[in-house]
Amino acid sequence: MRLVATLLRGPGALLALTLVARPGLAQAANTAAPAGPAATGTQQLLLWFLLGTLALVILLIGLLTATLVVRLRPQLRRLYELPTVRPTWSGRVLGLAVGDTTLVRGEVRDEVLDHDYDGILEFDNDLPPWWKYGFYATIVFALGYLSYYHLSGTGQLQGAEYAAEMQQAALLVSADADDPNQLTAYAALTTAGDLSSGKSLFTTNCAPCHGVNAEGKVGPNLTDEYWLHGGEINHVYKTIKFGVQGKGMVAWKGKLSGKQILQVSSYVLSLQGSKPAGAKEPQGEKEAPAKPVARL
Structure with missing residues (x-):
């Protein structure tokens, strides 16, 4: 007993306690080891919960906005009719809320031009804005594509991308004698x-x-x-x-x-x-x- 008390009071106390507690620590580590997959599953559930909550909030905001637009439509109509509001971009967006689709379809003036082709008349109407802005977007995309793939050489073209994918696929195939992707290096026999x-x-x-x-x-x-x-x-x-x-x-x-x-x-x-005679084409x-x- 005196020896045990001396160990507990002296510098050997820490070592003695470690030796005693070591089986318990090992058991605790073994118990906590399988917690990895469970923690991952909990994180995934939390992520889906947050995404679902965000979608619900966006849906509620959309419903509230639609309700306000319907209830305030008369006031929005009077605001839209103001001469300082209607020609502006924000005014055209406001027009969509009150039923004016000029922002989407453009100005339809139905002005007849002085062109007459066998009785067929030509109207001078604007192109739909969605078509014009889409066309501008394709120009911007084409310039970006040209710069990224052809001028700077940052992106891989179709041939280079195919070669890279084939190299990656070759790593997944065994390179033994039964690999059809590995070409042999034989010479023709002549004896x-x-x-x-x-x-x-x-x-x-x-x-x-x-x-x-x-x-x-x-x-x-x-x-x-x-x-x-x-x-x-x-x-x-x-x-x-x-x-x-x-x-x-x-x-x-x-x-x-x-x-x-x-x-x-x-x-x-x-x-x-x-x-040989009768050779095929x-x-x-x-x-x-x-x-x-x-x-x-």
């Missing part, structure tokens, strides 16, 4: 063995749509310089591996290995300029072959 294997695979799997000599049937002609999805070896590889959705070109990923797809792609490029964009490819 006789690879081209022979590619020809065998092409005859078995591709000839029903593209023809035995790749002249084109349901699918396009693969022997000319025109390509729908790119004629470089890696573009052909990508088309064969992932297919083309909605165009009838099936994906051969999982059916052929990567080496087999490269062999077929290389064989297809070896047929460039072979001009060109389709797509013209592309010159990047490098000559050996043929069988």
Whole structure:
């Protein structure tokens, strides 16, 4: 007991109390930890309450204003008829409250001009103010748009915005071998063995749509310089591996290995300029072959 009393009276009192209170503090911290989502929910409820209250106040002010305008309409009419009030801008706004829409429709004078086109007369009336001010607003907007996007270069044009969005989207896609957005860096195979294997695979799997000599049937002609999805070896590889959705070109990923797809792609490029009989009309964009490819 004396030891305990000494600790409580001396410098060790704080340490002893901390050790004793530590489990309680930990328990309190664990209890208070889940309060984060509850606090967030309370803040959201408070925000919606304030927004609802603000909307209700605005509605009440609008109703009171409309009631006052209806009750004071005779007095407002007499005020509007004053010659010093009616021509002014505030007077025209006041005219809307008493039923005069000149501020919106403009002055309708119905003055006949001395123009006569086959009996058709022309009136000299003002353009509606809402139309004129809207036109002025479009001029201001056009100047701001020109300055922001073209002169200062602060804003991104359509092409730059598209490129930025594509870069952001690429970050969300895995960059592995099964990523259709990642183009491979293969070179075309030119050995006789690879081209022979590619020809065998092409005859078995591709000839029903593209023809035995790749002249084109349901699918396009693969022997000319025109390509729908790119004629470089890696573009052909990508088309064969992932297919083309909605165009009838099936994906051969999982059916052929990567080496087999490269062999077929290389064989297809070896047929460039072979001009088979009954070749289908060109389709797509013209592309010159990047490098000559050996043929069988």
